[in-house]
Amino acid sequence: MNVLTFATNEELSAYAADFITDMVRAKPDAVLGLATGETPIGVYEQLVARYREGRVSFRQVKAFNLDEYAGLSQGHTQSYQAYMHKHLFSGIDLPLEQAYIPCGRADDRWGAARDYDRLLDEAGQLDLQLLGIGHNGHIGFNEPGEELHAQTHVVRLKEETRAANSRYFESLAEVPEYAITMGVGPIMKARQLLLIVRGEDKAAVLKKALLGPITTQCPASLLQLHPQLTVLLDEGAAKEL
Numbered sequence: 001m002n003v004l005t006f007a008t009n010e011e012l013s014a015y016a017a018d019f020i021t022d023m024v025r026a027k028p029d030a031v032l033g034l035a036t037g038e039t040p041i042g043v044y045e046q047l048v049a050r051y052r053e054g055r056v057s058f059r060q061v062k063a064f065n066l067d068e069y070a071g072l073s074q075g076h077t078q079s080y081q082a083y084m085h086k087h088l089f090s091g092i093d094l095p096l097e098q099a100y101i102p103c104g105r106a107d108d109r110w111g112a113a114r115d116y117d118r119l120l121d122e123a124g125q126l127d128l129q130l131l132g133i134g135h136n137g138h139i140g141f142n143e144p145g146e147e148l149h150a151q152t153h154v155v156r157l158k159e160e161t162r163a164a165n166s167r168y169f170e171s172l173a174e175v176p177e178y179a180i181t182m183g184v185g186p187i188m189k190a191r192q193l194l195l196i197v198r199g200e201d202k203a204a205v206l207k208k209a210l211l212g213p214i215t216t217q218c219p220a221s222l223l224q225l226h227p228q229l230t231v232l233l234d235e236g237a238a239k240e241l
């Protein structure tokens with residue numbers, strides 16, 4: 001595990017953007033696993049900047065997002081689909097038919113989850129999975145519990161997750177109760193993992209994830225088993241390590 005701490009968000013984001021840029025330059029048809037949340041926004045901004053400077057092209061890349069809320073209307077501003085368009089896809093040359101996100105609008109959510117696994121299987125191993133961590137140790141929307149799932153599945157979001165994400169919605173009631181998330185299988189099989197975490201409020205869970213026992217009660221603790229894990233932190237998140 002390679003853990004790096006940065007003084008500013010800009011430096012952290014620049015490091016992550018360079019990491020991804022270098023990977024895509026070395027392998028133009030790379031398969032990227034992407035994440036949402038507040039932390040990746042700076043990374044995507046800098047990726048767009050690198051694309052505009054002509055330093056990288058995403059024309060042959062395939063991208064798979066970790067997760068999507070279930071039941072939001074088409075074009076809902078808080079869907080991860082809308083997030084990805086706003087922060088990344090509208091600013092780079094990745095063809096949209098190569099940008100996959102679980103279909104949260106599907107009536108048959110489990111069918112949508114199975115479709116997503118088929119697409120993941122066809123694409124083969126992810127070259128890189130970008131990850132954040134939830135306050136309860138979730139990765140994607142793989143929530144803590146008695147068990148974890150390898151495959152894409154429908155998940156009932158924990159109340160703490162809904163509360164944490166309610167800042168993006170008008171009210172807690174509007175936060176979806178369910179989501180579709182990639183399972184831990186493709187994440188753990190990815191060639192490289194890039195975990196990005198910011199803020200003192202994540203320091204305790206990060207310590208549990210990186211230094212605590214490996215347990216389904218903290219899904220991010222599984223990442224300790226990955227042979228190519230890079231962790232990028234700000235000083236707040238690194239406080240308890």
Ligand SMILES: N[C@@H]1[C@@H](O)[C@H](O)[C@@H](COP(=O)(O)O)O[C@@H]1O
Nearest residue numbers: 036037038039132133134140141
């Ligand atoms: N489903 C996403 C996770 O994939 C992400 O890791 C988490 C924390 O993101 P952040 O702290 O960057 O906002 O937010 C959401 O719950």
